[in-house]
Amino acid sequence: MTTVTDDGAASAALEEFLNRPPSLGQRVQSVLHRQPALSPAIVLVLSFIGFSLTSSRFYQLENISLILQQVAVVGTLAAGQTLIILTAGIDLSIGALMVLASLVMATLAYQDGVPGVLALLIGAAVAIAGQFVNGLLVTRIKLPPFIVTLGMLSVFTAIGLIYAQGQTIQLNPGAFLLWTGNTFSIGSLNLSYGVVLMIVVYAVLTYALRSTAWGRHLYAVGDDAEAARLAGIRVSRVLLSAYVVAGIAVAVAAWVLVGRVGGGDPNSGLNANLESITAVVIGGTSLFGGRGVLIGSLIGALIVQVFDNGLALAGLDPNYQVLAVGILVIAAVSVDQWIRSVKA
């Protein structure tokens, strides 16, 4: 009799255990799993508040305008990088390709007298073609993206230096290519058209990733390429398209860079590649593919720029920015690992 009662109590306890309310940690984990951009957004808000306390100039609209202008190049590039990382790839050549495309645009317009629009289109074609080659090597020759883009990093860098012969090109003020550097004001907010282009890139790609079959296929391929193939998705085609669309982002980033440096400079934008990867990782996109949102990468890029600008305004050693970014990258990847342990 007593045993039966005990059995009933035990099964009730088991029932209760299985249906127990999730702990705080589990609930946080579950929310972060559904909203990958939430943790970087919190970091951005906290760092913004922190730097506002150290300098009364930091939160002025003029300074916020500057941060947006400063982030436009890396931010745009990070949008392209996000597509590649969502497919569980990585692109080490995207920055060098951007510099190459910017040199092509500026050189054609300046030395060869090509009309600005045409120079822009040819430069854009170079960027898209470069990414097309990357995509072909990944999908047709089946090389790991890391190796492909490591090789292409050297190829693009070398072509850029040979093509520009190490020269800096200053375009005449008013040149069409410099439009991305022109500014307009909304009250005290002073934005460049490069910032607008960056926002357009994010808006269009966010829509494409969320609401089109192409976007859902991209996530599926990044999450599990084999499962995606069995579900009837043409994996190679989706992968190749990710590189080509990233090429469009590279082309836009190159134009923004031309506007920012006033022409072509083989030494400008050299750190942009690693900065774009940093932005994507801090932004909560998983390096293992298939998880992340585009807007997270913009938040990630903004965090890095806020540290850079905020420390300068506070008169602190810029080395702390390097330190802070390193810690954020490790933290972001740790959070990603923890979130991935959720059984969806």
Next chain:
Amino acid sequence: MKNDAEAAAAANGVKLTVAAGTTDGDTQTQITAIDNAISEGDKGILITTNGNAVNAALDQAKKAGLFVVALDTAPTPPTVADITYATDNTAAGKLDGQYAAAMLGGKPAVIAMLDLFNNQVVSVDIDRDHGFLEGMGINPGNPNENGQEAKTGTYTGGGKYTIACHQPTTGAIDGGRTAMEDCLSANPDINIVYAINEPAAEGAYDAIRAAGKTGSIKVFAIDGSCAGLKLVSSGEFEADAVQYPGKMAVLGMQAIAKLARGGTKPTTSSGLSFFNTGTALVADKSLSGVTSETPTAGATACWGS
């Protein structure tokens, strides 16, 4: 510099191998190039060192009997090279600083210091920065580190100065622009900008133009390229300290050629640890007490196109 070296090599019957780093401060590529030169049994090395990290490799080269010529910038310590052909970077900075002090004539100076790096100690970075401060009559504080001067005080002639910022530019246009934007955000009263080189100065000018402050802020550059001197004429740079990289390469090449054929070693300029190839200040307006030449005069000896 490379083109002049190649021309001099041809004239002296020397075989020249050229290696270039991918970016300013790329020491690993330089070490590899030095190792290659040793194993190929070259007679000498011309190098513009990217920092102290290459010192050990250069020591190896000297032990293997190569004649090490440093160009543009003396290594730290200078004895790492057999001889350095360089312009005095401190003197170049000084000329800019003296001109800035004379131009202000006692009015308050709010100074932005746009340096090269924040994570590597490179002598060109320190020498130009400190030279500029010394030229203005400001004590740089620690001789081996940037940013150690008193943040406020008086400069030559008794005017007050404020150091608004020290920011790294990596010597590139985008770095110069971002650095200047941050400096202006931190202190909108800046009226004097020191820039480590011309690209950094161009980026700084872009930031100043975007802020609508071209009238009130004067930019001082160092390099002396032909393109840079045009920017002095157009008023983007108030002054540009000119150096002669082509001359350094030619003299270095001649020294190695002479030595390889049994000639004597070259000697340094008296009182200096290197052979001084000279520096001059180019400015549109001449000021009393500072020696300068016009952009047109400077253009006769500029480099690049």
